[in-house]
């Protein structure tokens with residue numbers, strides 16, 4: 001089975017991990033700030049806070065951006081449940097707003113009309129690694145005094161109008177799950193230019209506790225003194241994982257190049273297929289190509305095509321079943337039909353294999369299988 005995504009771990013990644021295992025630190029030590037520095041250097045963000053998952057990075061980001069019980073976020077239904085769940089963790093609620101029909105990203109046209117008195121944050125999701133339309137979302141956030149924070153779990157390394165992901169919103173969350181642009185096994189990070197937001201997130205990842213002399217209310221007790229200022233969690237990344245992350249960051253450019261080449265090969269090979277639509281792409285965007293999502297024109301074709309591709313050995317997937325459709329969200333009062341564009345997008349989607357380890361023969365094989373399954377070999 002050729003999986004839709006997977007990690008690429010080399011001997012030098014393994015050596016970096018082994019070196020940490022032999023060192024004095026296993027949990028957060030010098031490897032974590034080194035990884036954070038590598039993330040800042042690659043993205044141009046002023047601050048990075050590494051955490052133990054993308055989900056905890058979302059939780060920390062919402063907290064640090066001021067989300068409180070009773071507030072509301074606006075986000076896309078076409079995402080992994082974590083984007084919405086992290087708002088619920090803080091006692092906030094979620095308003096799902098519909099997406100653009102071709103990119104699957106939050107539709108700025110619909111965001112403004114959805115803003116209510118409780119709205120606090122706008123949370124675009126860079127679906128499949130294609131940055132959302134930040135220059136249209138930013139003025140809406142500013143007009144209404146809202147924060148703009150990104151779920152950039154898919155889009156490390158992507159660019160929007162020449163600006164890298166990590167600098168496009170007030171803060172951006174990344175995930176380092178193995179299928180993501182780089183991996184730390186489990187892991188995540190928050191990127192921001194705002195030092196106060198970064199400091200709040202850094203405290204949140206370790207119980208809300210600080211040892212920073214400048215943050216202490218009382219510092220004359222002794223060198224052992226530390227203070228808890230917020231209710232935080234243990235969301236720390238380990239040095240073992242951070243060392244893997246730093247090693248992976250040296251390959252991000254190569255990984256992205258490979259992803260872009262595969263996407264270009266698919267675009268070319270499938271251009272003439274009338275039964276499917278190819279991923280939408282804005283001219284001013286350089287996507288990270290985390291996923292390559294084709295959409296059958298006829299929703300009735302999705303399931304048989306999916307099953308034919310699976311039977312032929314392609315580990316295809318569907319991203320994403322709309323979050324409000326989950327039983328948990330239905331029990332909160334969400335109903336089908338509220339975001340028809342996203343639901344129509346979901347009903348026709350299939351994610352094809354796309355990861356840097358796919359060689360030219362694999363890519364040619366995927367192309368043959370897809371054309372064959374559509375009866376257009």
Ligand SMILES: Cc1ncc(COP(=O)(O)O)c(C=O)c1O
Nearest residue numbers: 053054055080082153175176177
């Ligand atoms: C869009 C999106 N947001 C958030 C997450 C959560 O990241 P993690 O699995 O690292 O907690 C994921 C991961 O699957 C994701 O795809």
